Amino acid sequence: MPTAPLRNMVTPNPTVSAAPVEKPLVLVVDDEYGPRESIAFTLATEFAVDTAGRALEALAKLKEKAYAAVVLDIRMPEMDGIRALEELRKIDPEVSVIMLTGYGTLLTAQQAMVAGANQYLRKPPDVAELVAAVRKQTQATRLRRQQALINRETAAMNAALKREIEQNEPHIWQARASVELVHDLNNPLTVVIGYSTLLVEEARAIAVTDAERGRRMEEYAAMVEKAADYCQHLSENWRQGARRVAEYQPVNLVKVIDDVCQVIFFNQLAIRHSGLGEAVVRGSSFELMRIFQNLLKNAQEAGATQMELAVARSGETFELTITDNGAGMSAEDLQRAQRGGFSSKVSGTGLGLNICRHLLAAHGATYTLESAPGKGTKVRLVFPAVKM
DSSP: OOOOOOBTOOOOOOOOOSSOOOOOEEEEEOSOHHHHHHHHHHHTTTSEEEEESSHHHHHHHHHHOOOSEEEEESOOSSSOHHHHHHHHHHHOSSSEEEEEESSOOHHHHHHHHHHTOSEEEESSOBHHHHHHHHHHHHHHHHHHHHHHHHHHHHHHHHHHHHHHHHHSOOOSHHHHHHHHHHHHHHHHHHHHHHHHHHHHHHHHTGGGOOHHHHHHHHHHHHHHHHHHHHHHHHHHHHHHGGGOOOOOEEEEHHHHHHHHHHHTTTTOOOEEEEEOSOOEEEEOHHHHHHHHHHHHHHHHHTTOSOEEEEEEEETTEEEEEEEEOSOOOOHHHHHHHHHSSOOSSTTOOSOHHHHHHHHHHHTTOEEEEEEOTTSOEEEEEEEEOOOO
8 A cells, every 4th residue: 555655754863872782673564665664764773673575474573583563554465464463462472563554543543452552653654753652662572571571480489389388288377477478579579670670771771861761760760669668578577477566557548559550560450440549547558568469469360451449438447349350260269269278370379368368357357259250350348447
């Protein structure tokens, strides 16, 4: 399909860095030679660029190399961009995909995003907009790959832990506490590792820093600090054991959940919030974080892509309801989960709900579970409100 050349065609000035940095690898897929080569030329200063004239050729390249981003035209012969995107996701679920089309409509944009695109641009794209989009999406790919690696390592650790539990059932409280500690440290420690990696990479480029990069480094550093504080609290809990009594003070449960989403889950959980924006109870913010970390992690690992948080007040209590669209559980599995020590996940330990149960009891709170296969799970938590 004929298209106009790229608007505002300019060659970006090369960036001078203190040391050679390997360019992110980008694949440009377009059946038209002119637009394909124009986009490749525009990106070549900042990125290493491969091109493909057909979807099948692009899929073959994706099987051979790990790209940081793919720029994909929607309208192509033999296999269009939407179909190619579906096949691409089977090969590489983490790579960022930017869709381009000269026939931009809301419908095609929606189709592209539903199929797994990360961004959508009109064709021909503005040069500055294109470069900014590719830069943003290559960084997103890098983070997703780092998280995927950490998740695989964590799954292996969990599997080893589960085998250890099955072989050596703990008989005294210290052994049980050790297992819980390892379980709860997994998530914040992966955050520390992930953000530390990003900080190292940003530091290497500090010679050519700008205001935006400086802001990102401060943001990453703040996340590392929060996660490290959380780890320190968990470790101190173990060190002091039963001699240590948690310090309770007024805590906003909604803010605790926001902190968990930010610090533990990289702000990547899709949670829709309704009802009250504040629910103040007496408790330990770190202990409450452990509760919501486990509940949200269970939902995520059950395949939930959407979660809803409803907050309401009923007399002297606050009621929080967390509903997800995950796989759900049968009535039998639900009973086993509530008894403790059961997990439907291959790499699960069954400890998460046990931890939630005793921490909720320590806060004078109660919980109920509702679940059905294919219909997700609903967790209802009731906390005593702070008396004003």
